[in-house]
Amino acid sequence: MSTATSPLDVPEGGKPRARGRLQLLLILLVAVGPMILATSMYKFKFWVPEGRSYHGAMIGNGQTRADIGIDAQGERWQLLVSAPAACAEDCQQLVYLARQIQVGLGRDASRASHALASAQPLAADYQALLGREYPQLQRYPLDLQRYGHKVSEPGPQLWIVDPHGNLVLRYDAKVKGKHVLDDLRHLLKLSNIG
Incomplete structure (x- = not known):
């Protein structure tokens, strides 16, 4: 067979x-x-490009607003100014810059907001100015103890925060508004959230 x-x-x-x-x-x-x-x-870490397309310091370790002492919720991208000391001239300049950047987003302005987190009470005249000139500015208290453990840079900082509350980029008080605007526009273009 x-x-x-x-x-x-x-x-x-x-x-x-x-x-x-x-x-x-x-x-x-x-x-x-x-x-x-x-x-x-x-x-x-081989063949990693040296160039980068963003201008701030990238926060890639999963930190959130709560990790740096800001207990807040949000549903949009946020330009957050943190002031560990009194909100002096450089802090006030960052608050102004955050609002201008949001306005500069044009049709995407509704996808972002601006906020101030301060550890100390604001001066009465500046608080009145914020009420008049910045009616949409969100204000939060800043827990200085948690902030000091996570942020070693002195002075006010400007943060880009995603809608989930994750810190994305950080800038110091000397930042140029165009750089932050370019970074935020790029993030909004890539993101479907917020």
Whole structure:
């Protein structure tokens, strides 16, 4: 009795089976190779581009507003000014800049808000000015103890915060408004949230 043989069975010399294994290996290499390369690049920091497209200091460790002492909720992107000391001239300039950047977003202005978190009470004249000139400015208390543990830079800071409350970028008081506006526009373009 003779048995029928399939062309996939091992015929003479085992060449189809070897070719099939080679094809399987190539498919796996094409599918898994880029993941292995990307992981290696991240772990061992090779072939990482030196240039960057943002101007502030990136906060990539998952910190939120609550981590730096600001207990607040939001549903939009936020330009947040933090003032660990009295809100003096440089802090007031950042508050003004935050509002101007929001207005500068044009049709995307409704996707962002501006806020001030201060550790000390504001001067009465500045508080009155904020009530008149900045009616949409959100104000929060700043827990100086939590803030001091997470932020080592002195003076007021401007933060871009995503709608989930995650800190994305941080700028010092010397920042140029155009740089922040460019960064925020880029984030809004890439984001479907907020």
